[in-house]
Amino acid sequence: MTTATTTTDATDVSSGSVLLTLMKLRTFIALFAVIAFFSIFAPNFLSTANIILMSKHVALNAFLAMGMTFVIITGGIDLSVGSIVGLCGMVAGGLILNGIDLQFGFTVYFNIVEVCLITLAVGVAIGAINGLLITKLNVAPFIATLGTLYVARGFALLSSDGQTFPNLVGKPELATTGFAFLGSGRVLGLPVSIWILIVVALAAAYVAKYTPIGRHIFAVGGNERAARMSGIRVDRVKMFVYMFSGFCAAIVGLVISSELMASHPATGNSFELNAIAAAVLGGTSMSGGRGTIGGTIIGAFVIGILSDGLVMMGISSFWQMVIKGIVIIVAVVVDQAQRRLQQQVTLMQLAKKG
Amino acid sequence: MHPGKDDACVLRLEDVTKVYSGIVAVRHANLALRRGAVNVLVGENGAGKSTLMRIIAGVEKPSIGRILMDGEEVEFHSPADAQRHGIGMVFQELNLFGNLSVAENIFATREIMRGVRGIDHRAQVEKANHFLDKLDAGINAETLVEDLPIGQQQLVEIAKAISLDTRILILDEPTSALSAAEVDVLFKVIGELKAQGVAIVYISHRLEELMRIGDYITVLRDGQITGHAMVRDIDTKWIVRSMIGSDAKDFAKSVDHRLGEEIFRAEDICLPRKTGGLAVDHVSISVRAGEVLGIYGLMGAGRSEFFECVMGQHAHSTGSIRVGGVEVAGRDTSRRIREGLALIPEDRQREGLVQALSIASNLTLASLDRFVRFGFHIAGERERSAIKSAIRDLSIKAPNPDFEVTSMSGGNQQKVVIGKALMTEPKVLLMDEPSRGIDVGAKADVFRTMRRLAGEGLAILFSTSDLEEVMALSDRIAVMSNGRLVAVIDRRDATEELIVKASAEGHKTTRELAQ
Structure with a gap:
């Protein structure tokens, strides 16, 4: 080791730095690579209509991936988001179609804004349950959220006996119309769901960088003991990230049922895996302490463009799974290589300074 | 030989x-x-x-x-x-x-x-x-x-x-x-x-x-x-x-300054051990403003545990703690920090630093509330200037505060941990083995900082298992053994032999009790 550092000259250090910069930008490079590839090989890939359609697909995963990013940065995992999507869709659909039956002949209906707020509250509440299980009852995040995955999915299926809530147009006299706006409305030419994504992503990025809770999220994931010793309320931080993850999942539940104008209890099955993949692809470290919202969004775009582009090229969906898996593995391998290279470059810089 | x-x-x-x-x-x-x-x-x-x-x-x-x-x-x-x-x-x-x-x-x-x-x-x-x-x-x-x-x-x-x-x-x-x-x-x-x-x-x-x-x-x-x-x-x-030996190490000269009022008092602190018995056994001690109290003891004497009790790390510890005459009400670490207590933990890597964060973020980690505007926004300017002055005051050799904290030497990392504690503006500073695992130069810096802080009216409790250190730095020396506080000796009356003897005291009495 000592001989290696003494014989390395300036060119080696700089070539190491170039390689390091390339690796740091890998998610960007991957994004440009998939865009370039499909604009050549997939017809109509760069048409405005296609781009907007793809963005809408990507947005769904991006919401979940943002929530997942915070959770993973604290060193946890949230497997329940897919089920929360399903349950929240059913909650929204059920409230619009049937209201709440109070058992003695009365049924309460909510207007569409209230329905959305209640649905979001349900998502946050399930996140809170995850958080309580993990902080107060000391259940490992993997197990706690695996449990709520089943419970939430079960309730989603129970709510309609496994049936779909169809045709969520609502009734004007109950003020339950207008649900379609979320999924298919447009503002200034962009779909509403994209606008919501922009707002939530900016807010999340702001929280991560400029607020104490954001700093605390990184500290808890980086070294939970040191965070506790520094007076950070670790339990509160964890509650926050799981509740935010639930909130993001509820948004996705609303958007999907609004797009389809129907709620199906199996919606969101295995969405959690796509969200984890996007976060990891975007540079979030599964061991906690590292990750960015921007990286995660780009990761979600890479995965989304990859699957949509492969569909447009007419490649079998079985091959798509293989390709997606390989991309994720390569991403993590490069991540590890970057970590090692980074350490080497830092050591060399220290050695050069003497 | x-x-x-x-x-x-x-x-x-x-x-x-x-x-x-x-x-x-x-x-x-x-x-x-x-x-x-x-x-x-x-x-x-x-x-x-x-x-x-x-x-x-x-x-x-x-x-x-x-x-x-x-x-x-x-x-x-x-x-x-x-x-x-x-x-x-x-x-x-x-x-x-x-x-x-x-x-x-x-x-x-x-x-x-x-x-x-x-x-x-x-x-x-x-x-x-x-x-x-x-x-x-x-x-x-x-x-x-x-x-x-x-x-x-x-x-x-x-x-x-x-x-x-x-x-x-x-x-x-x-x-x-x-x-x-x-x-x-x-x-x-x-x-x-x-x-x-x-x-x-x-x-x-x-x-x-x-x-x-x-x-x-x-x-x-x-x-x-x-x-x-x-x-x-x-x-x-x-x-x-x-x-x-006889050759003295580089210790900061103790600056003569008047001690203030009693500012820290711990009474009857007890902490049960998981395996039975008490890890901290009815420890009571008081420290005045501007005083440096050295706590000497062997490994497992209960020094770290005592500090952890003071910081509210153990929910099942008992006893009362006063800072400035007011009983500390908060049970958890974040409230205790707000009430003027701060700890520099013994194990820097496991308890002191967040390795993934930058030097700057580590420094302000415990005191972010100070830089917050509108209740949620970290004011970048205020944070940066505080970081700059901390780096200067503690002579931390940090080329760029945005580098990861692990890019520095152990001594500078320790200074970051100290800086983090000082940024919470404590009245009482607890330092658990502050000189462990750092080189001689950094040690001297740390000791100088301790004297300076005491001169500014901070009450300092530090633990060490280095005889020379405890003799040179303390105004008063407390000796812990087997969870008990066995002796509190004024600096003037302390001799090495007295301290070494006292540090084995706790074990002797258990032996007598056992017979």
Whole structure:
């Protein structure tokens, strides 16, 4: 080791730095690579209509991936988001179609804004349950959220006996119309769901960088003991990230049922895996302490463009799974290589300074 | 120091030096281990005892020097290699698998097999019980190690070493978790092994024990052997003198300043140990503003635990704490920090720093509330200027505060931890072994900072197991032993001997109680 550092000259250090910069930008490079590839090989890939359609697909995963990013940065995992999507869709659909039956002949209906707020509250509440299980009852995040995955999915299926809530147009006299706006409305030419994504992503990025809770999220994931010793309320931080993850999942539940104008209890099955993949692809470290919202969004775009582009090229969906898996593995391998290279470059810089 | 042509010498280290990246842990050590005798090794923390023993046990290889066994040069490439040569070691930190049974632990890597039918568990348990009975341990070899109290785990470790049937047995602080009765049994076993011709290396901080069991004594200081003698020729005074030496280290001169009002008072702090008994045993102490109180004690004396109780890290600790005459109401760490207490933890890597964050983020981690505008926004300007002044005040050598904290040396990392604590603007600063694992220059910086802070009216409690340090830095010296506060001595009246004696006090009384 000592001989290696003494014989390395300036060119080696700089070539190491170039390689390091390339690796740091890998998610960007991957994004440009998939865009370039499909604009050549997939017809109509760069048409405005296609781009907007793809963005809408990507947005769904991006919401979940943002929530997942915070959770993973604290060193946890949230497997329940897919089920929360399903349950929240059913909650929204059920409230619009049937209201709440109070058992003695009365049924309460909510207007569409209230329905959305209640649905979001349900998502946050399930996140809170995850958080309580993990902080107060000391259940490992993997197990706690695996449990709520089943419970939430079960309730989603129970709510309609496994049936779909169809045709969520609502009734004007109950003020339950207008649900379609979320999924298919447009503002200034962009779909509403994209606008919501922009707002939530900016807010999340702001929280991560400029607020104490954001700093605390990184500290808890980086070294939970040191965070506790520094007076950070670790339990509160964890509650926050799981509740935010639930909130993001509820948004996705609303958007999907609004797009389809129907709620199906199996919606969101295995969405959690796509969200984890996007976060990891975007540079979030599964061991906690590292990750960015921007990286995660780009990761979600890479995965989304990859699957949509492969569909447009007419490649079998079985091959798509293989390709997606390989991309994720390569991403993590490069991540590890970057970590090692980074350490080497830092050591060399220290050695050069003497 | 050369024992000459001594037949009794089973293993000899000749001119052994061990260098870690930049630090010389052992320099030019000559050591002879005699068979059928207890070879005692003493020295302060970091004097190089453990390194020397790790070389003998094959864990480390010497940078320079030779190991001679029965007059022939040998080289140990691994602990297994050393074991083949008949060397067994009981490490200070227990190396046991908590999830396995006692018997499985004792026979790990040399399981008794029945050919293809796998491990002969019954034979293992039988043999393990035989060794445990020798130690009067009263442990069933089938219990899981994690279900045993720490003292019994230590006995398991010893039984494991004995079962190796060694010619050289190294015991690194074997009694740190043992009760008086267990120590007596251990000494009896050591006596038997001695009679069988085994060479025993015994490392301990408890001078009393050394005088009782040792035959030959070797003293280490700063990686060098500073004294070698027969135990019967010497007394504790000689040991202390050889341990400390006369050359003074670079300590900041104590600036004379008037002490203020009493600002910190802890009363009746108790913390039950998981395995029974009290880790902190009714400790009461008070400190005045501008005063530096040094808490001296050996490993496991309960110093860290006491600090953790003060910071509200243990929910089940009892007792009351006052800061500035007002009883601290908050039970958790974040409220205690707000009420003017701050801790610099002993283990920098595990408890002090968030390695993934930058130098700057680490500095402000505990005090972000100070820089917040509108209740949620961190004002970048204010944070940056605070970071800049902290880096200047503590002379942290940070080329760029946005670099990761791990890119700095240990001493500078320690300064970051100190800076983090100071940024919470505490009235009382607790420092747990503030000079551990940092180089001499950084040490001097840390000591200067401590004096400066005291001059500014901060009350400082620091713990150390370095005699010289506690003598040089403290206004008053408290000695803890076995969870109890056994003595509080004014700096003017303190002598090294008095402190060393007091630090073994807690164990003596338990022994008297046990009889």
